[in-house]
Amino acid sequence: MNTAAPTLDLAAYCRDTAKRAKEASAELATLDAEIKNRWLNESADALVDSVDQIITANALDLAAAPGYGLTDAAVDRLRLDADRIGAIATALREISMLADPVGEVLDGFTRPGGLQILKKRVPLGVVFFIYESRPNVTADAAAICVKSGNAVILRGGKEAIHSSRAIVDLLTATAENCGLPAAAVQLVSTTDRAAVGEFLSLHESIDVAIPRGGEGLIRRVTAEATMPVIKHFDGNCHVYVDQSADVQMAAKIVHNAKCQRMGVCNACESLLIHESIAAAALPVIAKRLQAESVEIRADQAAAALIPDSVPATEADWGTEYLGPIISVAVVRSVDEAIRHINRYGSHHTDAIVTRDLAAAEAFTAGVDSSAVMVNASTRFNDGGVFGLGAEIGISTDKFHARGPCGLRELTTYKYIVKGDGQIRT
Amino acid sequence: MNTAAPTLDLAAYCRDTAKRAKEASAELATLDAEIKNRWLNESADALVDSVDQIITANALDLAAAPGYGLTDAAVDRLRLDADRIGAIATALREISMLADPVGEVLDGFTRPGGLQILKKRVPLGVVFFIYESRPNVTADAAAICVKSGNAVILRGGKEAIHSSRAIVDLLTATAENCGLPAAAVQLVSTTDRAAVGEFLSLHESIDVAIPRGGEGLIRRVTAEATMPVIKHFDGNCHVYVDQSADVQMAAKIVHNAKCQRMGVCNACESLLIHESIAAAALPVIAKRLQAESVEIRADQAAAALIPDSVPATEADWGTEYLGPIISVAVVRSVDEAIRHINRYGSHHTDAIVTRDLAAAEAFTAGVDSSAVMVNASTRFNDGGVFGLGAEIGISTDKFHARGPCGLRELTTYKYIVKGDGQIRT
Structure with missing residues (x-):
């Protein structure tokens, strides 16, 4: 675990990470669904094949847990075993079976004069996902973001950092084997809280911030973000x-x-x-x-x-x-x-x-x-029940996405207009 | 034109205006399309019937224009005559002919166990629209917001304040005749710049802010807004x-x-x-x-x-x-x-x-x-060309709305789930 010490290095590290994500997102945006699905399935295989390695990393987190003052219930959520790693792998395989939202035609028509107009679903670009300690969320979020054509920067809780690192290393190695850009999934390698603020300032590279955790985290992200935020506040x-x-x-x-x-x-x-x-x-x-x-x-x-x-x-x-x-x-x-x-x-x-x-x-x-x-x-009220297949959160906003956020909620659209020389008069 | 003098009154005025808009939006959300369309057509009639009255109000703005240092081109855009008022009325009639986006079913299916799920288009709620001097925008924006089921708070440029007031007074009088809430359309009655900041702080009552004008205005609104903003930056x-x-x-x-x-x-x-x-x-x-x-x-x-x-x-x-x-x-x-x-x-x-x-x-x-x-x-790249019928702006964002923003872009959705006693196990 390398921790960027001086502030200047931290800012440079965050800018560089975001820039690599942005470059990766351009490649991911037009990647064939088959390649993304192969990555999901091979990642699932890699997780199952690497159970021992993940459990070893997880043991470091479990050993550190008392120092973070985690409750017994929190320690239990943090714990990985072969069954739980198998469940993470199964979730990736299930996401591979969902329809690719990218390229879906939302509307289309021909205008007088012959212009053909298509409104087509495209990825948002780069997702900055900030979450708390459960390590299964690391794999889930990476899978949902990449399947929907986005690059993702994962900022997990320090309590699960070794487990998350082990999982992301497997996902990244598989990405390179499958022809995905290596920066499709990046885990923030410093646990410095200031890194969150740095990333939240980078609206030119990051298209959306998604915090998942307690109200304090969500309020902080909402207050500091210079890009749109998908919020998940309380449910009364x-x-x-x-x-x-x-x-x-x-x-x-x-x-x-x-x-x-x-x-x-x-x-x-x-x-x-x-x-x-x-x-x-x-x-x-x-x-x-x-x-x-x-x-x-x-x-x-x-x-x-x-x-x-x-x-x-x-x-x-x-x-x-x-x-x-x-x-x-x-x-x-x-x-x-x-x-x-x-x-x-x-x-x-x-x-x-x-x-x-x-x-x-x-x-x-x-x-x-x-x-x-x-x-x-x-x-x-749940992404599975509503047919989304997998969700990265439940939005309490009205803007862009409301309720469960799955693959489609991580996309936007563009208009494609085809003519044969039309000009406006 | 009453100007709220002490800061405390200004804050109270803005809060009260936003609260009335929020209350109106609850009524507008479920209003029959026929009533909204009748309001649009009767407003068009009222504008045409009141040409003299509008031209008299417009003359006050034209007389004040040199004091604001308006260019000849800006004065020309400000000027209203019978033809231009007729064009404003025609635009309202055209908006009345567009399909009502509210209630549109975006998706729907029945889940194992018999839950019937509908994803239905609903209004965003309250729009705060900040724009510069052309008085036709006043009627256009009001029509687009109300047709899509939203209440709107209009903050027009001071250069057109008398013309905008005359137009909004007609729209409001017609609203009450047609059974729309009076606060469906409200024009901010003070030209105090601080009012914009007050409204931008009221995210509990206002669902979206839409600035239309120069880059300085858009940057200010984006920086100060506590609610989502639909931005329209430059086109390179x-x-x-x-x-x-x-x-x-x-x-x-x-x-x-x-x-x-x-x-x-x-x-x-x-x-x-x-x-x-x-x-x-x-x-x-x-x-x-x-x-x-x-x-x-x-x-x-x-x-x-x-x-x-x-x-x-x-x-x-x-x-x-x-x-x-x-x-x-x-x-x-x-x-x-x-x-x-x-x-x-x-x-x-x-x-x-x-x-x-x-x-x-x-x-x-x-x-x-x-x-x-x-x-x-x-x-x-234009709302008319893309079949939106009328647009409130062209979004340079990716989030929520991209490109021309018409009626649908001023809506969100809700899930409606019907069962016969289902519980989750």
Whole structure:
């Protein structure tokens, strides 16, 4: 691990890395899908063939983990074994089977005068991906970026630096064997935090920055970036139980959305319920949540129907708990539910449980979120479910990409215009 | 014209304006196309019916113009008469005839387990549009934003403030008649420059900022904006004449791209020519340009073939002249042309003149620009030509929107997921 010591060298190192990525991106942009897919499959083989080497590198990270103060759960996520390396390889093979987004024709027509116009999907160019410690993300992100025709600069967490280095060395060696530019995938070789700032200043070489991690990281990247950022902020997701809902379905969906996995962005954090069904449904729903030790923070009307609830404060409506707490409010109409969600929610994922067509239509039209569910759990907002095949993150932005970001979300387009001597008059 | 004096009031005024726009955008997002189209047509009628009133307001701007130091050309662009007001009205009627982008289904499928997924086009929300003095832009921008379901805050140049106010008052009165929210279109009522900075800080209410004007304005907005910006920087456009080109076609296209309108972003600023056709073609092309008093700044090889050329410097390759100057370089291959364009160009519009299929394919694949032309003038990069119907600008970004920005480029999407009680396991 070489660490660039003086600031001047760091700036030069970052500029050089970005420049090589930009040059590689020009080659990658027109590379045949077959070559990219061969690289993915041969990389998968190389990972499986090099299990011992990767585990040895991973052991260095595991040995250093206590020094970084990692929790047991974080150490477990960091740990690689043959099965986990096999899963990383499988993910690469799956990405090789996805359709190449590059070259897809998005629109095309012939204009009066005979100009033939095609709007064609092309890569964005260079992706700067900043992420935290899980080493499987290193391979995944590299695969998604290169399959979509982009060069990628990976800035992984220092906690996984040896594991990531071992994986990227294999990907890079395979790249050269397969005819990809060596700089298609580059891992930032210094753990100096200042390197992130340097890269974020290089908007002439880097087309998009994607941070994946805690809110602090995302805020820092957003504040410092001079290029566009695909952000992944919090998910304060709601389930609204309409007056016409099937009570058992509502209880099942709320339970799944809250409890199936509590620490994720598409978990339910708030339950809204129509006043005319609250008395019948809230006790049933609350019982299932309380059986999983979920604390219920209720407004006055809901509290009257739920034993052992805690009073909700204004702050609760805007809070993403990521754990065993849910806020509950009674509303008078689907419109009130929509207004509440648009005001307090994070525009991520929100669901309605209803048997009423008009309520479903009003809710899906009115709620301003990346995914709006009808009679389904919020947990389904996911690149795999939405047919993207693999995702590099879930965007909480509206601009460019919204919701799960897969291969297509890492592309832009160009217009190609063919004539036979046309001039403008 | 009321000007908010103390800073505190200005900040409050901007926040309040943005908040009203955000509220209006929620209504606009689900408004029937028929209502938006009725507003466009009734606004067109109102403009035509109010010609005298608009001309009276315009006279105040014309009277103030010398005080702002406007050139004769700028004063001419500012002037409104019955014909020009009629043209503004016609543009609104044309926008009413375009398909509504809102609700367009971009993708849709049913997943194993029966979840039905739709990816549906929705408005971005609130557009903050900052532009310079032409009053027709006021009506155009309002129409494009509202037709695509967005609320718009218009910040026009002070030079046209009375004309813009008269136009917006008509649009707003018609909005209320037609059932649109009154805050669908708001004109910033203060000419205080600090108001722009205030609005650019309001990313919670404003979804995108679009500056249209000189480079200084765009740089300021980009630097200060806390929300995404659709930028329109310069167009350093090239025509590359390949070795297989038809010389007469090449001369006609270069002449049109350079001379048809010199001050626009899709005019040609640089000519590249293959060495094997330079001796035959350059004198013909140069003669047509020099007949229009275009100064030719040539590299050594080109200079030898063009009487009365001026030596080009390194700076010439990166310069957008917007006037009667062109740079000319001789290259040895289509690949050298592509590398030159990607290095010195502005990724706006570039053309090849060729009879060779492989050269055309290499050029369109390799040149990283919003529009790449084959045997056609660069002047065709235009929303009208590309079937967008109306444009709010031409993006020089790759992110979200590239090239001409019409109705669709002012939208995003959401996923709508319908189930019958599905939960994730």
